[in-house]
Amino acid sequence: MKRYTTTLARFWSAAFAAEAEYRVNFTLAALTSVMGTAGALLTLQTLFSTGYQIGGWSWPEALLVMGPYLVLDGTQQTIMSPNRSALSEHVREGTLDFILIKPIDAQFYLSAHRLSLWGIPGLVLGVGLTGYALVQLAQPDSPAPLTASALWLFPLMALGLVTLYSLGYILATVSIWATKLDNLTYAMQALLEAGRFPVSGYPFAYRVFFTAVLPVAFMTTIPAEVALGRAGSGMLLLCVAVAFVMFTAARLFWSFALRSYTSASS
């Protein structure tokens, strides 16, 4: 375990040093994140402007979905997305062989060795927005007073991250067979955008799709519901189960894919 933590520290300090070269791009990314968050809030504001409550969720409650969404999205841009593209690059160039022979778990290496600072501003804004939503909900005139169950939000967000990571890793694994899959990832990311809003704000068919087919609901809506005390321990267990199943699936699929990996030279 200690080996993994020290390796991780090495990976990320090296990545940080490499990224620090592109300071202008970082400024642009920060600007993009600020504008993007403003735009997301404008969308919510417009939806709430005439007294409509999206899916029956009040303004601060809806922010408790938007904030964690931005956190997940920021993490995805910081860690998962750069590593995904690195994986398909390794397959294309045949350098995957060198990683497979390293004395460390290949999936760990391929999921963690890259880091892009561009997602950090979005991540920070997401944390800020989540905090703001919690403070709003803790006010005496709050539409949904907070209880101790609010503490569940953080472990559930972590589980949402596990689900998101596993989903992405499954897609990235496909690159063992089909080397060009950037578009597959774009397609997935576009569908994940649905996680910005509570699933109950969608029509029935959408709700089914985003719960049963693509587990978007388990990443943002259900954690918020549990935190607000609207969903019981059954939902909580379901989140755990989804994360566990997805992670196991990613792991199994990866070892299955490796069996048909023939490397660049053979």
Add this chain to the structure above:
Amino acid sequence: MLSRPVRLSKAYMAQAYTFMTVYRGELFLWMIATSLPIIMMGIWVEAGESGAFPGFGPVEAARYFIAVFIVRQFTVCWVIYDFEYQVVTGKLSSRLMHPADPAWYFVTNHLADQAIRAPFCIGLLALCFVIQPQALWGDSSIGGEHGWWTPSLQQVGAAVVATYTAFALRFLMQYTLAMLSFWHERVAASDAVLMVPYTFLSGLVIPLQLLPEPLDLWVFYTPFPYMVWWPATLLAGGDAGFMQPLLVVTGWLGGLYALNRFVWWRGLKHYSAMGA
């Protein structure tokens, strides 16, 4: 007089079409990647269902976002990535040898892509109508009377003109920004910055007529609403006007074109100065 542009576009189109057919699978995934309007359709149909938005019920919402989806398929633009690549790798040099401005190559590539998207586009549209059938034949129960969605010939004509104007605007904006590739290596990244106002102020996620107070006025002076909202509203049978928006867009187009040519000639000098 006219035959040269016609011949040029024919030659370039045929080449671009063949080239693009190779990427049919990719294009299908690209279509899903542009499914944001379909997601937003869900949110706004539910919102319209509540009756909280007068004049924007579920039928209007479904029609509007289906129209947004269509308009988007005919206004997709990635010239900045292509241009950056051509400049950075020096491939632009051989384009400059062609007896036509490189803009021909980029424009025809985009048009060919749209042509190949059409079959997929119809498939996804069919899906939209399965999810929201009332968009097609209307609904008399919620939010007023609606008949079948049969835009008149005049409406379709206006929408087509508006869509291609929107494409021209978006293309010209990106192409002008792309010119900075002559001086800077990673210009395509700056498109992400431009994408944000495009996403939120073009009508892609918010039907602009519903924007809160001060914004709903000044947003129409920016170029963004004319990239999606204007053609989509015309197609959906809403009230977006025709002449006044056309005037605003023409102003933007003229300004961008002048800027584009100016930067192009300056950039070209800089480019050749690099010895490429």
